[in-house]
Every structure is written in structure tokens, then in C-alpha cells.
Amino acid sequence: MSEAAPGHAEVVRIVAPNPGPMTLEGTNTYLFGADPCTVIDPGSADPGHLGAIRAAAAERGGIGLVLLTHSHADHTEGAEELGAEVVLPGGGETQAGLRVLPTPGHAADHVCFLSDSGVCFAGDLVLGLGSTIVPPGGGSLAAYMDSLALLQAQEIDLICPGHGPWITDPEAKLAEYVEHREMREGKLLAALDGGERSRAALLAEAWSEIPIELLPMAAMAMEAHLEKLEGEGRLPEGLRE
Template sequence: MDAPYAILEELEPGIARLLARNPSPYTYFGTQTYLIGTDVLVVIDPGPDMPEHVDAIVAAAAGRPIVAIACTHTHRDHSPASRALKARTGAPIVGCAPLTLEAVGPRADAAFDGDYRPDRILADGERIELAGGEALEAVATPGHTSNHLCFACRGALFTGDHVMGWSTTVVVPPDGDMGDYMLSLDKLRQRDDRIYYPAHGPAIQKPNQLVRGMIGHRMQRERQILRLVGEGAGTIDAIVAGAYPGLDPRLIPAAGGSVLAHLMDLKRRGLVEEAEGETWMISRSE
């Protein structure tokens, strides 16, 4: 089915979205940009460096002032359009901290946006004041990336890539950290948001139920990896083959990154250790 690119969709009063035309095995139909507000707007995740998407955002604003451009994190499918949108509207760039690495794993489209320069970095709990006494609140959720933020407003949580509506989140070292990701999931589990709006995929109507399931899934994956290592599957390739049978070949590098993130977390906890030749084994202290 065709995705509604460049068409503003009202999801509920004061919350609308635009879909960027950057579909991939990792982005689903593309990155979803959210417009929050009625008379004045905040734009969340302006998206990739695509002039036609920036044009669509400006057209959707329809003359309403944009008071902030908020970025959940700095992968290139999320933040690069912030600069062109700022140039067009004068709105400040706010949200996550800048972060640049030479490589971030299997996704060429997700390398960090090295030119991201926020006018204001938001710490956990800091707010952007909106019209009518409302505010957009930053919720720090490191794990997918160390600088990842979600944003809370009107009982909704805009989850970026921390929780997605169509797939599990890729956590790839060196910046992605499975231990941090699990702690951030537990942080969301303790909240009472009524709905999640992710950057990729449909809205999540029962967020707490989904988060509990995600935590259980990750713990099950951890046990599976420990079992495979204990049975002699010591390399990441062997673990991926055992843990993800029939996986789309395009997603194998990402699965390998997530396996590595689990292994590094297990190593910190003293459950596995690295042997020679990039192999892993159950910790001898166990």
C-alpha cells in the first residue's frame, strides 16, 4: 500500500504527522515528523536531509510560527533537516546533545549527523513551554544511542527510535548500549503515558503492555544468547544463525550488532568473557 508522503495527517487535536520519503528495511515507510500545537507549533524529528520534506513541513505549518525544532537523536534519518527548517523559519533547534562517531554499525542511513548544532540541549525533565500553559518535556532514554530523548506532551510520548510501532529497536555498539536500553525501557514502564507516537510505524495504543512485552523479549533473547554460547556458538555469526533463523539477509548485520550489545552487557555483569579470535564463552568464574 502507498504511504501518505507529504500529506499532513491529524492524529488528534493538536498532534499531526508528516511522513518523509525514506523507506528502508530499518525505517519502515520512512521517518515520521510530528507537528505539535494549533496556533504555534513544535516540530519533532524533522527528518533526513530531503528538501521536499522540509517543503512539506513548511507547507503543513501554513503560516503558523514554529517555536522549536526538537530532535530525539542524531541519526541521519532524524536530525539533518533541522538546519534547513531553522533557516526557513528561524525556529531554534532543541533537544538531544550532539554526538558524532566514525561508524555506528550496519546502517549507512543511520550514521550520526556530524553537523547537528542545537541551540539548546535538554536534560531529563527539562521543558519547552508551549501556548496555553502546555509544555513539551524531555525524557532521557539512552540505549539506542547515548543521546536519545523521548518527548512527553498531552499524555502522549513521542518515542523516536526507543520504542517503534513496527519492529524492535536496533542497539548497536559502540554507542548503543543494551544495559542502558533496558534501564530506559523500565523507566518508561513506570510512566503512565496514554499513547506512544514513534518515529517509525503506527501509534502504540497500549504502551505499558508493549513495554512490558519488550522487556520480556529482550530478557528471553539474553537467555537464548547465553544458551547458545554455552553450547559452543562462540562467534557473533554463529549466535545470529542460531538466534535468528530465516532472518532477512539485509537485517543480519543489525542482528549481529544487537547480539554484540547483549554480549557486552553480559560481560559487564560477569556472565560471559571474550576468548581468543573474537569468540565468546561462558565466564570461567560462573
């Protein structure tokens, strides 16, 4: 089922049936504009989901272009099935009336799309609920923080996240994201300054409130912070498992 964006009739959302701990209720697929429309992040190749995209697009003059925010499979799997040109831009250009912002961090090839009306299609840079993962092998927390700062410098009225609900107060959400990462870094630095060098001890101290089932994702987040500190020359020697 499609849902129009609050205050922006030019945007429709369809949620892919791929729920999970990292995708929340599923990947958000967006349709932007009309005659023809642009599909952003088609999500899964589930036949029902693809059918819903085609049906919603038919009401908007068909599909002219498929845009991807990044190359992770939960955003791209159904792209080639839609029968239109698929583009993952490099950033700095305009595609289908959308300005392409290079926003690496969650993925090295991550971009966001910004419309003239202030709608930002943020992919996995910002989620509607919780915080996003900065994974090893392509992720970079230093780049991620720069990307959040880039979004903070834009005039944004609505964020359409890759997962989770619409973000109707972009300024507050972006500030929350920055403060969350700074808080974690502060806790990690405090543990390191206190002499902790074991990864297990650092995780237990800096992520002490995390439920046990989320500890694997917390450990991934910690590695991203440690990599950032090392790159900045602020990581003490002697780190161990």
C-alpha cells in the same frame, strides 16, 4: 500529507520520504501544539518534505521550536532548514510544554518527550513495527533496558514512534519490547552455557529464525547483548569470531 494522531488533535504526523530497512516507510516528523507549534524530528532535508512541514505548521501558527530526540541524521537532517531554534535537550527539563525524559540506549544522547495529555514522542526507543537497533559506538543495551523501564513507569496514552504506525496500546508494546530482549538474552545465554564460543555459531543458534538478509542487523543486536553480559560479569571467556 499530514495525519492527525488518534484521539489527540494537538499532534500531526508527516512521514519523510527516506524509506529503508532501518527507517521503515520513513522517519516520522511530528507537529505538536499551536500558536506556535513545535516540530519534533524534522527528518530528511527533502524539499517536498520540508514544504509539507511548513504548510502544516502555517495552519498551527508557525514553527516556534524544533526538538530532536537524538542526533542520528535520519531524524535531524532537515532541522536547520526550518528557520527556528533547534534543541536536543539533555533530559530532566521541560521544552514547549513537553517533559524531557533521558532515554539513552539506541543513542547516547536519546531523549523522549511526554505531554500532559499522555502523548510520548519516543524517537527510536520504540518503533511502530519490529524492534529497534542498539548500534555500536553510542548504543548500550543495558541503558536501553533502563530507558524502556522508565517509559513503563509513565502514564502514556499514545506513543508516537520515530518510524512506523502510531502505538495505541503503549503498555502492551513496551512489555513486548522488554520480553523480546529478554527472550534473545535467554537464547544467547543458553548457547553460551552449552559451550558455544564462536560468534557465528552463537548467531545461528540464538537468531535461528532470522532471514538471511537481516543477519547483519541480528549480528549487531548480538554484539549489544554480548556487551551487556560482559558489563554484568556474565560473559564467559574464550569468545571468538
